[in-house]
Amino acid sequence: MNEQRLPFYRRIFFKLLVPVILVGITSSTLIVSYMSAPLEHFLVRQFDANLRLSSVMALRICEESFNYLLDLRLEANHEMNQVLRNEAKEKITAISEQFPHIHLLIVQGKTEVKASSLKGSPKRYEQVLAKVNDDSKLHFLFNSKKVVAHAQYFPFWDWHLIGFVYEDDYKRPVELAYSITYLCAGAVFLTLVVTLLFGFGYFVRAPLSKLIVATDGVKEGRFQKIEDVEANEFGRLMSSFNEMVISLEKEKAAVQGLITKLKESEALFRSQFEFGSIGIAIFKADKTVIRANQRLCDMLQYTEDELH
DSSP states (O other): OOGGGSOHHHHHHHHHHHHHHHHHHHHHHHHHHHHHHHHHHHHHHHHHHHHHHHHHHHHHHHHHHHHHHHHHTOTTOHHHHHHHHHHHHHHHHHGGGGSTTOEEEEEETTTEEEEESSTTOOSBOOSOOOSGGGOOEEEEEETTEEEEEEEEEETTTTEEEEEEEEHHHHHHHHHHHHHHHHHHHHHHHHHHHHHHHHHHIIIIIHHHHHHHHHHHHHHTTOOOOOOSOOSSHHHHHHHHHHHHHHHHHHHHHHHHHHHHHHHHHHHHHHHHHHHOSSOOEEEOTTSOEEEEOHHHHHHHTOOHHHHO
16 A cells, blocks of 8 residues: 555544553553562462461361360260261361362272262372472372362371362452453553554644645635634644635735736727727837727728738
8 A cells, every 4th residue: 555645634643642552562462471470470470378277277177176175185985086077077067168170088098988079979089198398389189180289197097188179260350360360451552542542643643634624725826714723733733724715815815906907997998999099019029019099090091910
């Protein structure tokens, strides 16, 4: 496309649009770069903290129950042990209600599932639990799904207390954070473009269109002033244009007056030249006759061609 064939305001628009797009892309990239990583880090830490807290809360329930047995000196009472274990299981599985998407699992020994906050959980757990005492983050399969977990170990009952979340649920807040970040970046970019379109249309294209229409009118002989002059740079330009139009109208009126006088003078001269009672001749600088009226030809007894 030939740029010179585009209207002036469109050429200005395209020259402004390119840097605005570059600024918008740069701003969006910076927003994504500087917001996504900290937001992801915060959400992961928050989820890990909740996982750790759920396993710690489960451990405290076990410790409180066992301490209660010790206080009553009933640690050797099998029935009392079983009652307190069942109560502890109910309290531990209820912890998941306080944390969205986090589930609690009690594994005795290495494989036997004693309780779970999930319905339909398997009775056997094939993951080999090693070094769970250090409260490390675990990754394993449960119900044929990948999970992320934190675990605590209660040695008196040989229970592994595991707070876990399915990996899809673990990643969902991060994915949502990235979506929000990209959405914010896109909103910034669109805001820049829309602002450019609106600002250009209102502050540049509209006054330029008025000026272009007015100047085209002057070119075609229509001297019309621009209405609704604003108090800005374009307004000053329009005021100057209106002053020019007023000056041109005065000059046009003066020229029309001169033309009228010339026409009247020409008509008077023509009537005297053609119908006057005296002979009249018009000469060049070299005294050659240009025109001669009929009265002079009659007086000299020559035709006009013979006098040339």
